[in-house]
Amino acid sequence: MNRYSIFSLARNAVNYHKDWEKAWRSPDPRPTYDAVIVGAGGHGLATAYYLAKEHRMTNIAVLEKGWLGGGNTGRNTTIIRSNYLQDESIAIYELARSLYEDLSQELNYNTMFSPRGVMMMCQTEHELRAFKRTAHANRLAGLDCRMIDRAEVKRLCPIINDSPRARYPILGAYYQPRGGTGRHDAVAWGYARGADDLGVDIIQNCEVTGITREGDTVTGVQTSKGYIKTNKIAVVAAGNTSAIVEMAGVGLPVESVCLQALVSEPIKPVIDCVVMANTVHGYMSQSDKGELVIGGGADGYNNYSQRGAFTSLEHTVTALVETFPIISRLRMMRIWGGIVDMTGDRSPIISMTDVKGLYVNCGWGTGGFKSIPGSGFVFADTIANDRPHPIAEPFGLNRFLEGRLIDESVAAAVAH
Amino acid sequence: MTGRVQLAVIGAGPAGMAAAVEAANCGASVVLIDEQPAPGGQIYRAITSAARPGKAILGDDYENGAKLTDTLAASTVDHWTATTVWQVTPEREIYMTRDGASHRITADAIVIANGATERPMPFPGWTLPGVMTAGAGQILLKTAGLVPQAGLVLAGSGPLLFLIAAQYLRAGGAIEALVETTPRSNYRTALRHLPGALRTPGYLRKGLGLLAELRKHKVRHVKTATRLQAVGDGRLQALRFSRAGRQHEIACTTLMLHIGVVPNVQITRALNLPHDWDALQRCWRPRRDADGATELDGIFLAGDGAGIGGAVVAELEGRIAGLASARALGTLETGKAEARLAAERSRLAQEMAPRPFLDALYAPSPEFLAPPDDTIVCRCEEVTAGQIRSYVGLGCIGPNQTKSFGRSGMGPCQGRLCGLTVSEIIASETARPMAEVGYYRIRPPIKPVTLGELAALHDDQAAAADRSLENAS
Numbered sequence: 100m101n102r103y104s105i106f107s108l109a110r111n112a113v114n115y116h117k118d119w120e121k122a123w124r125s126p127d128p129r130p131t132y133d134a135v136i137v138g139a140g141g142h143g144l145a146t147a148y149y150l151a152k153e154h155r156m157t158n159i160a161v162l163e164k165g166w167l168g169g170g171n172t173g174r175n176t177t178i179i180r181s182n183y184l185q186d187e188s189i190a191i192y193e194l195a196r197s198l199y200e201d202l203s204q205e206l207n208y209n210t211m212f213s214p215r216g217v218m219m220m221c222q223t224e225h226e227l228r229a230f231k232r233t234a235h236a237n238r239l240a241g242l243d244c245r246m247i248d249r250a251e252v253k254r255l256c257p258i259i260n261d262s263p264r265a266r267y268p269i270l271g272a273y274y275q276p277r278g279g280t281g282r283h284d285a286v287a288w289g290y291a292r293g294a295d296d297l298g299v300d301i302i303q304n305c306e307v308t309g310i311t312r313e314g315d316t317v318t319g320v321q322t323s324k325g326y327i328k329t330n331k332i333a334v335v336a337a338g339n340t341s342a343i344v345e346m347a348g349v350g351l352p353v354e355s356v357c358l359q360a361l362v363s364e365p366i367k368p369v370i371d372c373v374v375m376a377n378t379v380h381g382y383m384s385q386s387d388k389g390e391l392v393i394g395g396g397a398d399g400y401n402n403y404s405q406r407g408a409f410t411s412l413e414h415t416v417t418a419l420v421e422t423f424p425i426i427s428r429l430r431m432m433r434i435w436g437g438i439v440d441m442t443g444d445r446s447p448i449i450s451m452t453d454v455k456g457l458y459v460n461c462g463w464g465t466g467g468f469k470s471i472p473g474s475g476f477v478f479a480d481t482i483a484n485d486r487p488h489p490i491a492e493p494f495g496l497n498r499f500l501e502g503r504l505i506d507e508s509v510a511a512a513v514a515h
Numbered sequence: 516m517t518g519r520v521q522l523a524v525i526g527a528g529p530a531g532m533a534a535a536v537e538a539a540n541c542g543a544s545v546v547l548i549d550e551q552p553a554p555g556g557q558i559y560r561a562i563t564s565a566a567r568p569g570k571a572i573l574g575d576d577y578e579n580g581a582k583l584t585d586t587l588a589a590s591t592v593d594h595w596t597a598t599t600v601w602q603v604t605p606e607r608e609i610y611m612t613r614d615g616a617s618h619r620i621t622a623d624a625i626v627i628a629n630g631a632t633e634r635p636m637p638f639p640g641w642t643l644p645g646v647m648t649a650g651a652g653q654i655l656l657k658t659a660g661l662v663p664q665a666g667l668v669l670a671g672s673g674p675l676l677f678l679i680a681a682q683y684l685r686a687g688g689a690i691e692a693l694v695e696t697t698p699r700s701n702y703r704t705a706l707r708h709l710p711g712a713l714r715t716p717g718y719l720r721k722g723l724g725l726l727a728e729l730r731k732h733k734v735r736h737v738k739t740a741t742r743l744q745a746v747g748d749g750r751l752q753a754l755r756f757s758r759a760g761r762q763h764e765i766a767c768t769t770l771m772l773h774i775g776v777v778p779n780v781q782i783t784r785a786l787n788l789p790h791d792w793d794a795l796q797r798c799w800r801p802r803r804d805a806d807g808a809t810e811l812d813g814i815f816l817a818g819d820g821a822g823i824g825g826a827v828v829a830e831l832e833g834r835i836a837g838l839a840s841a842r843a844l845g846t847l848e849t850g851k852a853e854a855r856l857a858a859e860r861s862r863l864a865q866e867m868a869p870r871p872f873l874d875a876l877y878a879p880s881p882e883f884l885a886p887p888d889d890t891i892v893c894r895c896e897e898v899t900a901g902q903i904r905s906y907v908g909l910g911c912i913g914p915n916q917t918k919s920f921g922r923s924g925m926g927p928c929q930g931r932l933c934g935l936t937v938s939e940i941i942a943s944e945t946a947r948p949m950a951e952v953g954y955y956r957i958r959p960p961i962k963p964v965t966l967g968e969l970a971a972l973h974d975d976q977a978a979a980a981d982r983s984l985e986n987a988s
């Protein structure tokens with residue numbers, strides 16, 4: 100593997116960057132692997148990387164029906180934060196956030212983690228109270244977060260309309276200074292390059308179409324590139340996970356809805372933090388290129404079309420234009436949607452299943468970019484040792500049977 | 516402007532006007548939507564304007580447009596001018612902007628007649644100030660009577676290049692040179708199709724007439740030029756090219772480029788309709804049947820947006836799509852429709868006769884399909900051909916991934932200007948067919964819309980069901 104450094108950069112610049120090695124190979128599948136990971140999104144690739152690096156499982160493959168990073172990993176608005184309400188959530192999201200802090204060094208690949216601060220605005224009394232509660236819970240868990248008042252909100256984000264007469268007035272905000280954003284593609288590419296270097300086969304354009312089992316043990320996968328034998332199958336396919344594990348006769352309590360986002364044309368820097376406005380289902384940050392990245396709420400019904408209703412986005416934009424008056428004349432460049440996989444308690448599933456050798460990791464819903472390093476880390480450990488990692492354990496499937504839900508929906512009332 | 520309509524036609528060029536009038540005459544209620552202030556489309560642009568240059572300059576074909584605009588004016592068609600469509604959905608909702616606000620309507624049937632765009636002609640220096648497309652020059656001529664007075668060079672190939680040259684000469688403009696890039700081998704392949712083309716000899720006669728005009732004005736006409744390069748310090752100063760192994764340079768201050776037109780597929784792509792690769796014209800064509808019907812119920816295509824055929828073909832296809840949509844809407848009896856459609860189809864076949872000849876003769880030179888490394892390919896984000904090749908070297912396997920590698924196709928033109936080139940480069944680097952490499956996934960809005968306009972969406976039908984889930988995680 101080419102190591103990326105200032106010297107290799109300079110050397111290659113002389114040749115118009117034409118002599119860089121491929122960042123990962125394009126191998127054909129081998130007939131047998133020790134483990135097969137289905138889905139080359141951030142979670143699948145991170146899982147492969149940590150399996151190879153931490154558990155020395157290198158005879159493994161990641162199968163991807165499209166191209167790596169082409170799912171929601173390449174479609175999200177990259178907010179990273181860990182100030183969830185429940186202890187189980189805090190544990191996994193903070194593990195992920197702290198891994199992000201030095202992921203670029205770990206992978207020798209610039210993943211552009213930018214801890215610019217995430218502000219969750221309080222625009223109703225109810226919201227203010229709910230965030231105070233979260234703030235207390237987070238403080239007990241040792242997270243670096245605090246409530247800030249309207250003046251500080253205005254100082255951190257001068258373009259905000261802080262008029263008390265606004266339709267949605269700013270009453271304060273809950274602030275995580277070391278939250279921020281990362282570069283979504285780079286996270287996928289960095290893990291792909293790292294895993295590939297450790298010997299993992301990443302096979303693109305390879306769709307899993309069936310799972311074979313003998314008794315209650317998996318034996319392999321049918322794919323568009325032929326049959327592959329394996330005794331461990333880890334399905335990490337976001338919204339498609341339930342359809343895939345159904346091939347092995349396992350059902351998942353997951354629903355799919357469309358979540359949308361949009362970007363504006365690029366402008367000079369105007370906002371250097373991430374602002375989330377949950378009352379109006381909107382949030383905004385500015386990319387390095389200068390575009391404003393704006394996200395909305397999820398559609399109110401299930402679908403798989405990757406195309407949401409404009410009206411839900413329009414509600415978000417109407418409110419954001421009131422909160423940030425200067426954005427109204429900006430041109431919107433692209434709208435896109437992704438199908439997100441939601442569980443009833445809005446917490447993910449990281450689990451073994453009743454079928455031996457079948458593992459699932461999904462249900463990240465609207466907020467799974469931020470968790471990629473942590474999720475990959477604990478899921479790899481779960482697969483390698485065939486028992487749940489302690490941080491993964493509460494997120495097992497049996498919580499739905501036992502009623503041990505990790506409720507992040509009503510409790511925190513936040514997106515992303 | 517909100518609510519439900521029977522038929523919505525997008526584009527008021529010959530195809531759209533014909534479709535709208537035909538369907539309205541069958542009793543359908545029709546709205547015709549176009550972003551321009553007046554009807555006409557590309558060829559008949561500004562035809563209803565008093566200030567336009569006269570017939571002596573733009574020619575007889577142009578004046579024919581008045582017949583169409585007159586019948587349109589006399590019809591019951593509701594024409595929404597200065598209205599830009601930015602999204603069409605398979606459920607036949609149309610989103611558009613007009614007067615600073617967004618609007619949404621739902622139509623029982625839609626005819627998409629949004630025309631062609633000029634094929635990008637990238638080569639080193641094509642982004643210098645002073646270089647523009649010939650079509651842009653023609654728009655300035657038709658709408659404002661602007662004619663460059665000196666230092667003009669036209670380069671490329673295709674019938675429109677000669678037409679525009681002749682229009683400039685008639686308007687009193689001077690042309691330093693017309694530099695043709697049609698490869699010599701094209702003449703040989705085209706010859707085979709000559710007998711077919713002679714079935715409808717009008718086109719060839721017109722072409723020869725244009726060439727005669729160039730000769731009469733003693734315009735320097737260079738043929739089979741290759742390795743084009745526009746040079747200049749901060750702005751265009753000269754065009755360089757090779758011919759028969761020798762380097763040439765012509766000083767100029769305005770360079771107009773043209774190598775044919777290609778269907779504008781932004782709307783049909785955003786609708787996720789299937790597209791076929793046309794290996795001769797080297798462009799994508801949205802798939803449709805003989806009536807212009809697509810895979811999507813109630814969505815029809817007509818004109819250059821569905822496949823390049825020129826103005827007369829566009830008009831005939833428009834009529835066909837108009838009749839077919841009236842039949843689908845139930846305002847035209849099936850039996851009557853069949854008889855009329857059959858007549859239009861046979862005229863269409865006659866008009867299409869010269870196409871194989873023209874397509875073979877003016878097939879674009881490979882030099883402009885996959886240009887040299889230092890050529891800017893994506894103008895919005897300033898990505899060069901060499902950068903696209905280096906992404907392929909790193910493992911990028913298709914046009915959508917080049918977006919993530921280097922942002923090509925993500926600027927304000929929404930990929931219209933680089934889409935074909937990026938796919939061609941990837942196809943040639945990876946030795947894969949274009950049909951497999953594919954095209955950018957087109958994201959709405961088709962044309963940028965401001966957040967203020969979006970916030971002011973007028974929508975009678977705002978489905979209460981769209982209310983957001985309180986969502987969490």
Ligand SMILES: Cc1cc2nc3c(=O)[nH]c(=O)nc-3n(C[C@H](O)[C@H](O)[C@H](O)COP(=O)(O)OP(=O)(O)OC[C@H]3O[C@@H](n4cnc5c(N)ncnc54)[C@H](O)[C@@H]3O)c2cc1C
Binds near residue numbers: 179
């Ligand atoms: C608009 C939007 C905004 C978002 N914003 C944020 C945010 O700000 N912060 C945040 O933390 N999260 C955000 N998210 C959520 C986040 O994007 C996802 O939770 C996360 O990317 C999920 O990653 P993944 O690896 O599980 O899935 P994906 O990246 O979707 O990967 C799954 C892969 O599986 C592949 N696959 C599917 N079926 C098969 C098959 N049969 N065979 C082989 N491969 C298959 C798919 O092609 C895909 O590549 C957002 C999501 C959306 C849609």
Ligand SMILES: Cc1cc2nc3c(=O)[nH]c(=O)nc-3n(C[C@H](O)[C@H](O)[C@H](O)COP(=O)(O)OP(=O)(O)OC[C@H]3O[C@@H](n4cnc5c(N)ncnc54)[C@H](O)[C@@H]3O)c2cc1C
Binds near residue numbers: 829
């Ligand atoms: C720049 C240019 C110049 C040309 N000049 C000539 C010429 O002089 N002579 C000739 O014979 N042929 C010319 N052509 C070829 C031309 O394509 C056909 O002759 C003919 O105009 C095709 O008719 P049409 O109805 O299919 O499309 P067009 O005539 O192109 O009409 C399409 C219409 O759709 C509208 N439209 C497109 N997108 C949207 C949107 N999103 N929202 C609202 N409205 C939209 C456009 O404003 C346009 O009026 C030209 C083509 C181009 C691209």
